Structure formats: C-alpha cells, structure tokens
Amino acid sequence: MSRPPSSGATSARARQLRLALAVVVAVLLPLTSRLFGNGSLAFTMFSRSETYRLHVVTADAAGTARRVAPTALAAAVGGTPGDILAGTEQWRHGPFAGLLADHLGEVARFACQLGPGTARADVTLERRQTLDAPVEAVAASARCP
Amino acid sequence: MSVSRDGRVSRHDGDELGRARVALGAIFLLRTTPLLAPFHVSFLADTNPLLGWPHAHARLTPLLPILPAVCLKALCIARTVAAVAFTAGVLAGPAGVVAGALGYLTVTQDPGRLNTTQHVIFLGTMLLAMTDATSRCALVPAPARDLRSSRLLMRVWIASIYFWAGLAKLRPDWLDGRALALFASEGLVRPSLAAALLSTPALRAIAGRAVALGELSLAPLILGRRTRRLGVIAAFGLHATFEVAVSPDLFGWALAALLLGCWEPRGPETAEPIRR
Numbered sequence A: 001m002s003r004p005p006s007s008g009a010t011s012a013r014a015r016q017l018r019l020a021l022a023v024v025v026a027v028l029l030p031l032t033s034r035l036f037g038n039g040s041l042a043f044t045m046f047s048r049s050e051t052y053r054l055h056v057v058t059a060d061a062a063g064t065a066r067r068v069a070p071t072a073l074a075a076a077v078g079g080t081p082g083d084i085l086a087g088t089e090q091w092r093h094g095p096f097a098g099l100l101a102d103h104l105g106e107v108a109r110f111a112c113q114l115g116p117g118t119a120r121a122d123v124t125l126e127r128r129q130t131l132d133a134p135v136e137a138v139a140a141s142a143r144c145p
Numbered sequence B: 001m002s003v004s005r006d007g008r009v010s011r012h013d014g015d016e017l018g019r020a021r022v023a024l025g026a027i028f029l030l031r032t033t034p035l036l037a038p039f040h041v042s043f044l045a046d047t048n049p050l051l052g053w054p055h056a057h058a059r060l061t062p063l064l065p066i067l068p069a070v071c072l073k074a075l076c077i078a079r080t081v082a083a084v085a086f087t088a089g090v091l092a093g094p095a096g097v098v099a100g101a102l103g104y105l106t107v108t109q110d111p112g113r114l115n116t117t118q119h120v121i122f123l124g125t126m127l128l129a130m131t132d133a134t135s136r137c138a139l140v141p142a143p144a145r146d147l148r149s150s151r152l153l154m155r156v157w158i159a160s161i162y163f164w165a166g167l168a169k170l171r172p173d174w175l176d177g178r179a180l181a182l183f184a185s186e187g188l189v190r191p192s193l194a195a196a197l198l199s200t201p202a203l204r205a206i207a208g209r210a211v212a213l214g215e216l217s218l219a220p221l222i223l224g225r226r227t228r229r230l231g232v233i234a235a236f237g238l239h240a241t242f243e244v245a246v247s248p249d250l251f252g253w254a255l256a257a258l259l260l261g262c263w264e265p266r267g268p269e270t271a272e273p274i275r276r
Helices: A008-036 A070-077 A079-085 A097-102 A104-114 B015-032 B034-039 B042-047 B069-088 B092-107 B116-129 B147-168 B178-185 B191-197 B201-223 B228-246 B251-260
Strands: A051-060 A065-068 A118-128 A136-143
Touching (some): A008 B147, A051 A097, A065 A070, A079 A097, A079 A104, A097 A118, A104 A136, B015 B034, B015 B042, B015 B069, B015 B092, B015 B147, B015 B251, B034 B042, B069 B092, B069 B116, B092 B116, B116 B147, B116 B251, B147 B201, B147 B251, B201 B228, B228 B251
Antiparallel strands (some): A051 A065
C-alpha cells in the first residue's frame, strides 16, 4: 500500500536533507567518535582489544592504607558500574576504559562506601587501547564524608 | 508507486525500504522489551520490564541531565509505543524519530549500557523514518517524497558501517590474529569453531585478515549498482557466520533487517516518484 508522492518542492527538500544526513551519519559521526571520543559510535563491530585494570586503595582517618579488590567494590556498588568494575584486579578485555577514565572520581566515591571508617579512597586505572599500545594510567581520589 | 525513465510504472518500487522498516522495527521491539524473555537470552536480561527502566542500583553520572524515575518510566513506555507505530506504519516518520531518540535518551541514563547493537537499531530507525520507507508496507502510508535519495541514504550508511568496521581492524593485533585469540580465550567464540578455525597463530591470522578484508569489500559491493545484490548476499553470509561463531547480541539481525532495504528490484535504476 502506498500513497501518491508529494510535490516537487517537498521532494527537493527531502533530497537535500537526506544527502546531508548521509554525510553526517556515514562520515562525520563515526569519524568524530573515532578521533575525539572512545569510538563507541564508530561501528568498530566487536573488533576492540582494549584492556584495563584498576587499583583501589582506601585509608582510614589515621592514614592506614588498605588495598581493596575491585571485584569487592563491584559487589558493593552493583548495577552497571559493578559490571564494569568486576574482575579488574587483572587485565580485563572490554570497551569501558574510556568511560571509567571519565568517571574515575565517581569510582573513588563509590569506594568510600566500603567501610564506615574510610576517610579517603584512591583509584588508579591502567588501560591499553590495543594489545600493542602502551599502558596509560589515570588516577583519582575522593575524601569520604 | 514510481515510474522509470522509460515511462514504466512499478507498483512495488521502494517496497524493499518498507520491508526493512518493518523488520528493523521488530528488532527494535525485541531488543527493548521482554518479548524474548521466555528464551532466557543473556544479553536481553536488561529488557525487563523495558530497556532503560530505572533501577535502585548505583550508576555513573550521565552526560545528559538525570531524569526522575517516573519520567524515565514514561519515556520507556512512549519509546515502545512509538516503535510499535513505526513498525506498523502509522505515523511512521515521527514515530521512528521519537522511538530512536528516546532509545538513546533512556539507555544513556545509565552510562555503559549503550552498545553498538542498540546504536545501530536506534540510528537505523531514525534514518528509515526520514525516508520513503514510511510510505511502503504501512497501515497508514505517508506520502512518498523521493525514493532515490531514500535509497541512497540507507545504502551509504549501511556501506559505511562495513567500511568503519573493516578500518577498525586494520591494526597489527587484529591482522596477526592476537585479538581473535583474546576473544577465544575469554570464551567469546563458540569452542568448536575456535578449535577448528583459531587453533594456531597462522589460522588466527588468516581469519583476522579475512574478516577485515571481507568487511572492507562489502562497502563498495553495496554501493555499486551491479554488485549490490552480491554485496547483500555476502553481508548476510558474514552475519550468519558471526552469529554462529560469537552470537553478538542482535547486531547481525539488525544489519540483516537494514540490508533488506538494499535488495532493490532488478532492472534499470528507476526510483523517480511520479510528480503531481
């Protein structure tokens, strides 16, 4: 079932809009995501070999430091952050290192929830964008309420 | 209905876009609602009651403003209603744009949840909604505007997906098979296939290069008029292989739905709507 086409002017506008859209979605969006973002909108089609791991250290008011397993933090936090943090004591394969790097301060604040005596939390993210890429490290800290 | 340059009228010209709209709308609903819950598919666990539904767990701060739970619930329901209308072809243009936009808005409320499959489904829905796919295979067809540019938009976008996918694989750790070894070591590849096709470094390198080359080749095949059907068949084959090997969410099914829109009628490139 189809209806008659609309006028020539409408068709011309539609044609211009679609050509512009084609450039945006086929070129600009993936290119921008690849160059300036984490590539999540660049149609990498499950090819990424990015790996990441996390170090979490909490300290009490006296300054006594305690290393925390990210999987324990993941279990305490739950939800999507928990899924992303689980198992990152070791190098973990997944597309979340960029997201974690952007939200590392929040991860540190999550670590504050691990104990009532926690006064400070420090987290360090290590990531490799491919199996050959150098290790990049990002760190964040939070003072716990 | 459209007319070719030699004056012949084809009642079904453009129906392939309508079929793609119906198929992608169905995939949209399967990926965002619990319709497949009885099958206990692991990657669909987040669709109950609807994808993006608010929960009590912690989440990272989204890029967009945080929506109140009641508002998020309403938007998830509105997204589903819009997706049904898009699929059925009732105000399919606005419905598809709304469904796709709400798809992004609701899922990105929980950063880390949006994946490539959802991106393809949401963006594909919005794009099809802006083409003459809304005037074909629809309960209430919208007026046709320009079939040629409709086809061009979908074709260029689909070809670009394969181009970018192939380009992303042109790096040493993919081409020498180490990335595939990583996938296999994590159990992402069906064990029987991994044992047969990825058991040695040489086999992994062959497989890696074949996938990259295959994806890069699909882009020109789909863009070329004479090679388009071959490209569509090859793409179906590629996705069938991926589906057997790694079952990557509903990604292959979403691309298959979109590829239906590239299966144009044989004969001269008509695609000119009747002007009135």
